[in-house]
Amino acid sequence: MNIKPIGDKVVIKPIAVEETTKSGIVLPGSAQEKPQQGEVIAVGDGIYQNGVKIPMELKVGDRVVYGKFGGIDVKLNGEEVIIMAEKDVLVVLK
Amino acid sequence: MNIKPIGDKVVIKPIAVEETTKSGIVLPGSAQEKPQQGEVIAVGDGIYQNGVKIPMELKVGDRVVYGKFGGIDVKLNGEEVIIMAEKDVLVVLK
Amino acid sequence: MNIKPIGDKVVIKPIAVEETTKSGIVLPGSAQEKPQQGEVIAVGDGIYQNGVKIPMELKVGDRVVYGKFGGIDVKLNGEEVIIMAEKDVLVVLK
Amino acid sequence: MNIKPIGDKVVIKPIAVEETTKSGIVLPGSAQEKPQQGEVIAVGDGIYQNGVKIPMELKVGDRVVYGKFGGIDVKLNGEEVIIMAEKDVLVVLK
Amino acid sequence: MNIKPIGDKVVIKPIAVEETTKSGIVLPGSAQEKPQQGEVIAVGDGIYQNGVKIPMELKVGDRVVYGKFGGIDVKLNGEEVIIMAEKDVLVVLK
């Protein structure tokens, strides 16, 4: 099933990030707070501004960091994803 | 009876989605929380931006996923539908 | 007496809608919650956007569905009407 | 003394409207809640939008209906008037 | 000392207005609530809108009526004045 976000929205699949605590124990991402990294799996066509369509910066496959706000958790095809406006994504990791 | 939404609004007929719980039992959609999928049954002509009419992305028959906010539940022709601005729809499933 | 709304406002005369309850009893609209259907009885000339006047979608005689917000109840010529901006009307029934 | 409102403001002199209660007794307007009808006694030159001055719809002498919000009660020349932006006026009665 | 407001701000010197109470006693303005009339003593050059500078309506010497909000009380040259955006002034008395 193909997914097409509306406007400037993007669909992100969260990625659990391994992290070493100060005591040196590696905790798998799932044992910690809500993930803040993910992979972009779908990108909208963009919104209009003053009658001009603004190009999107993100593309499918981008690895992104996003904050804990602005996104909506949805289950698509049995998979938990988060949908947010492109401007609520913080950075792309290249 | 024909339905024409005003501006950038769309009318969506909710679709109950079957879902398998972790224990493997299939619950019919109606036994769960408010559905988040639906079919677009009417689309407005769009709103103006800076004096220019912005085209709508959605069309009748689109299967969409929408969040639990922004929409207004209305009974039209004896059928429960939800009306929201196109920008409050999250994604189209193709 | 003629009524002319300011800007993008419309004046709507609520219409009580008969409805059959699940048990099959027909309740007259007045015995239920605030009506959500009405007939447009006056339409403003529209507002300006970027110095350009935006045309109105609604016209006198349109049967509309509106939500429970945004409107102001006023008694005009001894008749209870609701006045709201066109964008707060949900759909036209044709 | 001449009164000139700033921008898109208008000055309205409230008019008490006689009203027959359900039991048939006529109550003078002053014995009821705050009046919602008035006569426009001064009109501003309008505000700019995108550098273009937008014409006013109202003119001195118009009889208008206005809601209970948005206006500021001021005593001018010993007379209680209400000042509001033109867009907060609901309809003109002609 | 010369005073030049920034943008669309104006400086107003409040004027106490004598008022006759219902019982006929004249109360000097200072014994009542905060004055709502004043004289414009300085006017800004105006703000830009869409890159175009919008002309100011008020000029030094105008007698104005203003509401109880939006203004900031400041002591300039030992004199209590109120500074507000031109749009928060209600009317000019001519």
Next chain:
Amino acid sequence: MNIKPIGDKVVIKPIAVEETTKSGIVLPGSAQEKPQQGEVIAVGDGIYQNGVKIPMELKVGDRVVYGKFGGIDVKLNGEEVIIMAEKDVLVVLK
């Protein structure tokens, strides 16, 4: 060290203003409430509006009066300054 504000921000060095109380005692500014006068020590290049850069009104050396809101207190080079958008400055004293 040179300081360059971002956008339409300005950096202001507060100036304590001597003031005579009603009983005639001169209180040095530091013994009273937060100062409301200052000297502009750095000015940003301005912000864009509709793609056009809007010129700044203030320049280094201007003596200004500002309200108690909108500004952020920062210690720069060991000196307490306040940083605010130009539009939050009230007047220039010339």
Next chain:
Amino acid sequence: MNIKPIGDKVVIKPIAVEETTKSGIVLPGSAQEKPQQGEVIAVGDGIYQNGVKIPMELKVGDRVVYGKFGGIDVKLNGEEVIIMAEKDVLVVLK
């Protein structure tokens, strides 16, 4: 790993600033409240305004002062950074 902020966002690495207290003891920055100085380590391409891309003022390597609001703390490559819109940065120190 390369970091590319979205839109007008910048990534800032906080810098602890040594400060002498009134009693003359030098406290290392880490023993005090949240730092307000940092070095810009990544800059977005800017946002569109009216269909025109607005150039960024900041560049990588700039030493900036920022307030305690608007930013989001994120750990990138094991390093605590703060991400904020360029307009929420206060000044550049040159």
